Amino acid sequence: MLAADAAGVTYKPRPNEAQWQVEASVFECRLSQPIPYYGEGVFLRRAGEQSHFLLRSKSSRLKTGQARLQAKTPVWKPVADARKLGLVPVKQGRVPVTLKRVLAEQMLAELHRGMEVVFTRAPWYGGRESVDVGLTPVNFALAYAKYLDCLTGLLPVNYDQVARTAIYFPSGRDELRPTETRKLDRVALYIQADPAVVAYVIDGHTDSVGRRSDNLELSRMRAEGVARYLIGKGVDREKIATRWHGERYPVSTNRDRKSRAKNRRVTIRLDKGELELPST
Template sequence: MRLRPLVMLCLLASPANALTFQTRLERVQWQVEGDRFECRLVQPIAGFGSGEFVRRAGEQAIFRLQSPQRWLGAGSATLLAAAAPWQPTRSDINLGLVSVGGGEIPFNSTHLQAGRLLSGLLEGRSPVVRHRTLHGGETLEIRLLPARFGKAYEDYRACTAKLLPVNFDQVRQSQLGFPSADVVLDPRARARLDIVLQYLHADPSVNRILLDGHSDNSGNRLLNRDLSRRRALAVQDYLLANGVPQEQITLRFHGERYPLVANSSEANRAKNRRVTLRLEREAVPATASAATAGPSS
């Protein structure tokens, strides 16, 4: 296998005769980037790409690699919190496997694995990924170094303290329940709407809110249709009173026509008495968008 000179300079022989990517100790740097939606703690890896801890709003951190050259082939890689050479009394901690796929970001760790890697870095351990290369099948090792980690971690923690309580995927659709024959928002529904509003005020790309009112099958159809309308209006009024523009809201009501579950018990009927709130953004990738000819469930 012929390698470019820059890459050759970054490949070191490990004790297991693996090809190892790591940055020279004196050149190690950590970068902290982020906003209210996501925080990233990144170490560039010479000749490879980077190792990144990424924490989205409403979630715990994950660890991942990013490599434009796509060195890792599909399969499984081992994730380690490796002891430093100057820690002879410590052994490496095996954090288990990660599933490797294609693309520039070949895997995402679990939240637990990322948390243990961060704890290890604070103790002087190195995050290590061991796998085989896509080009020829050699054993491959990618290593991050703990040098200069303390200050970067403080900056990362300061970033995460400013994250929103939820991300778009968690808030894009909400079910707001109503007591039997009632059209008044209860404390639980208002609390959920307050979280939605906090997100809306932070993300100007959300420009459409769809409200669909529903009822159970108690009473006659005309009454149920009116109940579903008034429930949707109650949600709309709450949004308007908290600064959401009227033109962004689309309101529909359906009575008992679209139950979530069969109206076979009181518990099921309670699930069907609801308003579904759905958020849409200005530009949604084609793979994530969906035509909505009928109402949301």
């Protein structure tokens, strides 16, 4: 619905056109409502991250600054009520409002109570009238239940969080510590859930303590130990490329204990698409 009066312009769905859409996977949960003539409001949560809200616009409609966020009783209810949820930042553009988890959860709670959620802000062109952009609770309950079901099935991590993983080791040893096996468990879980990941490169490294030949052998043992662990968790061995480099590629100086600890590592790289291995 696009309505205009002396007070300003309002964008929100009419009751008979209100839709809530859910897109669900183990990687991401998305709950959205199209807003006619404006864009859409989106509640989004990626695996391994907190939920947030995005207000998307087909064109710049709101002026940079702060918008008033309120929960209001729909006009068809007999008793009018309104709750102030606060002032929220607005940035002129196609995504004028981005809200973090706390406010996003408050908005969901108000919609679940049957309230409309409305943003009020001056228009981008500098007019005196305000612009209201609203989400309606019509048809919300069923979609919200599906969204909550999706949240329970999200993976604990997303691709960005595991695409480059470092596993660290004690000095001169190749044993995997519990903190590091937990990392590997998350990597293995993600790999098995995402068929788009087609190859995994495992690189073993050491610090500069000891002889180079010994360090090369130690880096091999570390890399192969990580590969065995992942294979034991169900990762396809045919997709694993294992390499070892000794002390050749430090990520930090070897001048002190903390720096050496950063170099005692195995790195795991996940690749989507064709894998090209650089020469060693």
